[in-house]
Amino acid sequence: MKKRNSKIVQNPPGKVVPLSFGEGVGGEVRKRFQRKKLLPYLLVSPYLLFVIVFVVFPVLFCLFLTFNKWNIIAPMHFIGLNNYSRLFHDRLFWKAIVNTLQFLLLHIPLQLVVSLFLAYLLNQKIKAAAFFRASFFMPVIVSGVVVTILWQQLLGYDSGLINRMIISAGGHKVGWLINPDIAIYSIASMATWKNVGLYVILFLVGLQTVPTQYYEAAKMEGATRWQQFYHITLPMINPTIFMVVILSTIGGFNLFIEPYIMTGGGPLNSTLSAVLYIYKQAFQYYNMGYSATLGFFYAIMIMSVVVLQKKFIEKEI
């Protein structure tokens, strides 16, 4: 009520209300007032329309699909909770989840260590900092498709560049992409190479917020470089660390194009990511209902992990 009153006062008194024929001044003011009230809704309407069509409806429809069997062509039919029980017994889906977790297991720590290390180096007083920053950042902006095609050649078994280097150094060839035990880790390393530049920048911003007096004080007390890093830098950049963890968790859960191009999920489904499996269920086998169930379940899983991480962070900070 109070708000509405203040709004009337806010109506610009400076603008003279034009006297039009046929309409009283009061009517004109009321019309203007009503238009003013509707205007904000008109302005946000593109978003509301978008949310209804591309978020609210899809979420509800996805939920609805999870109780149905549907291949798009034939009519849908209701199958109750069958999709859910199928999900819990679907070995391949759980394998895909485990693969994705294995991916994260290497990707997150590697990402953290490498990006923090490079940011730490860049944070010294150095020449050509812009050049180094740009070179680390190059893979970030290039399409994942390019990076994947490129790394497919680097990681090839017979003619891959990395194996050639190993051989010329006197070692044995490694089946980077054809050994089911290591293929997912090869992809995780590649993904780290692609994204690390972004996190270098984030850490750089974080490192620059640490006041230099802290280091000076520590130096006076005779703290070594490592002690300074461990006791001053790390606690100060905690928020950045957790942000990087969350961002790379979400990114890792969305792993799709890399295995899609590189391995198609093989060998022996060892690089089948959850998103790739959901995609295959929908657009190769046309199990729309089941794929929707997988997507729904997986999305809830991602959100719970992220919420848990955030809870943990809030506690830590």
Added chain:
Amino acid sequence: MRKKISLKKVLLYTALSIAAITFIYPFLWMIGASFAPMQEIGTMTLWPSHPTWGNFKSMVDKIPIWRSLFNSLLVAVFTTSLVIVTGSVVGYALAKMHFKGKQLIFYIIVFTMSLPFQVTLIPNYITMVNLRLVDTFYALIIPFAVSAFAILMFRQAFQGLPQALIDAARMDGCNETGIIFRILWPNIKPTIVTVAILSFIGSWNEVLWPLIVVRNEKLMTMPQLVTLFATGGRADSQLGVKIAAAVVLALPVMIAFLFFQKHFIQSMASTGLKD
């Protein structure tokens, strides 16, 4: 004392250079390999001894790559423009107007940002089927025309502008669209650039969604076409041709990056920094 410092510097620059080479060398190798005849690919040399356009020629023969370049540009330009316009309008309402449900809308935006796309993927595809938009550019543009992130960016930028600017414009009889696009826009150029870069790159690099809604080769975006080319066996396992396709896909973004490096880095970093 002086010696010790310079040794440290040497180590520092060595480490940085090794890192830089790790990130740049593969790209240089890729460009070199795209000009290499079949038997020369796979060596570590950066530039082939007998460079040839052969890989590019056979790629152009096999796939409509220039057409897909045009498609990608078209989709990215339209998507970016729409994202900027809708983002400004909605962001303005949220920043500078008072109305019922504003807070609710703000929460919805924040929530949709954290909603994993796996939930909406299949229903959105079915929406496209029902609207008869499969195999049209609309299917590639409309679902990305409104961005929650852009709205929040613009909202924040507008909040930082003084109300007096808007009041003065209203006094002069300027309507709301005039206020947004003529009065306020010139004051938030950095935000516009950031949103433009992010949405352009996002659209340019998107590949999962095009794979789903476009099957007509003539309408395919470049990453999609190159993906299908690389996986579909049409490259006839000719590495050079595959790599040439990757080079054509990478070059526009890489060139843009070389020119607007600072803007790119700042923009991308802001995705992480905004919470």
